[in-house]
Amino acid sequence: MSDYSGRHRPPTRAERRAIEHRSRLPKSFGPAYLVPTAAAATLVLTAAGATAAQSASFGGGAGTQAKAAFLSADKDNGTTSLLSDPSLGDDAREEVAASAQESSGLAARRQAVSTSVAKDQGRTQERKRVARAKERTAIAADKKKQEKSSTAAPASAGSSTAQGAPQAAPQGAQSWVKPLDNAVFTSPFGPRWGKLHAGQDYAAAIGTPLKALSSGTVIGAGPMSGYGIYIDIKYWDGTVVRYAHMSSFSASVGQQVAPGDVVALSGNTGRSTGPHLHMEIHPGGGGAIDPAGWLAERGIS
Numbered sequence: 631m632s633d634y635s636g637r638h639r640p641p642t643r644a645e646r647r648a649i650e651h652r653s654r655l656p657k658s659f660g661p662a663y664l665v666p667t668a669a670a671a672t673l674v675l676t677a678a679g680a681t682a683a684q685s686a687s688f689g690g691g692a693g694t695q696a697k698a699a700f701l702s703a704d705k706d707n708g709t710t711s712l713l714s715d716p717s718l719g720d721d722a723r724e725e726v727a728a729s730a731q732e733s734s735g736l737a738a739r740r741q742a743v744s745t746s747v748a749k750d751q752g753r754t755q756e757r758k759r760v761a762r763a764k765e766r767t768a769i770a771a772d773k774k775k776q777e778k779s780s781t782a783a784p785a786s787a788g789s790s791t792a793q794g795a796p797q798a799a800p801q802g803a804q805s806w807v808k809p810l811d812n813a814v815f816t817s818p819f820g821p822r823w824g825k826l827h828a829g830q831d832y833a834a835a836i837g838t839p840l841k842a843l844s845s846g847t848v849i850g851a852g853p854m855s856g857y858g859i860y861i862d863i864k865y866w867d868g869t870v871v872r873y874a875h876m877s878s879f880s881a882s883v884g885q886q887v888a889p890g891d892v893v894a895l896s897g898n899t900g901r902s903t904g905p906h907l908h909m910e911i912h913p914g915g916g917g918a919i920d921p922a923g924w925l926a927e928r929g930i931s
Contacts, residue, residue, distance in 0.1 A: 805889050806889065807842075809832070809909055814832060830922070838895065842891045846865035846866055851879045858874060869911060872910040873907060875896075881893040
């Protein structure tokens with residue numbers, strides 16, 4: 631193709647495209663791209679300047695130095711290492727010292743509280759121990775007192791019996807009365823038909839009330855060979871009195887009786903020749919004696 635185009639001939643389409651291709655700028659340098667790019671660059675430069683200014687303002691401050699000192703301090707050196715750091719400012723040193731003092735005070739208070747709690751627990755346990763010891767001592771003393779009083783009562787009773795002295799009894803309990811009203815004496819103490827008649831006999835119709843001579847305790851009652859129905863009463867002075875040949879008894883073994891209490895009814899049971907009361911006297915529970923003298927000493931006739 632010739633470069634000459636003629637004076638008045640317009641350029642062809644291919645020529646126009648070639649010219650436009652040589653003179654056209656890249657799209658990235660167009661107005662739609664350049665304006666936002668410039669604005670973004672301005673914002674980047676502004677942010678970079680602010681960061682630099684802030685770094686210059688606080689780069690040498692005491693807060694950054696204290697933070698760096700805390701981060702770089704060896705754990706084994708502790709507060710002493712922080713306070714001896716030459717890069718630490720006075721404010722930071724005071725802050726570190728105050729923090730160390732507060733931590734030390736907190737530890738001391740915790741230790742004091744733990745010690746106080748331990749002492750309180752110790753005092754409480756000691757009070758409980760003392761209370762238990764007192765309770766055991768009181769129980770032992772009561773038990774010993776009871777044992778002493780239970781052993782002293784039989785000993786006193788034995789000594790009174792041995793000496794023939796009456797035991798202590800309520801007022802009126804040591805009085806003596808007749809075994810039955812309107813008694814008719816029929817047979818004395820002594821040998822009879824080759825055997826010992828160990829008591830005295832009183833004629834009495836069947837069913838006549840028989841009374842306790844004084845205060846005492848029933849120690850035996852029921853049927854017995856030869857005696858028929860009998861009852862034994864141990865009185866306050868240790869004497870055992872037996873009634874025999876009765877028709878029935880109304881006091882049971884172990885029962886306490888008082889002077890004049892009806893304990894049985896006369897009868898004709900056992901080896902008997904007719905309705906009557908057979909009465910024997912056994913001082914201290916031993917062998918039988920003649921009731922006449924014993925009754926006379928007590929005013930019973």
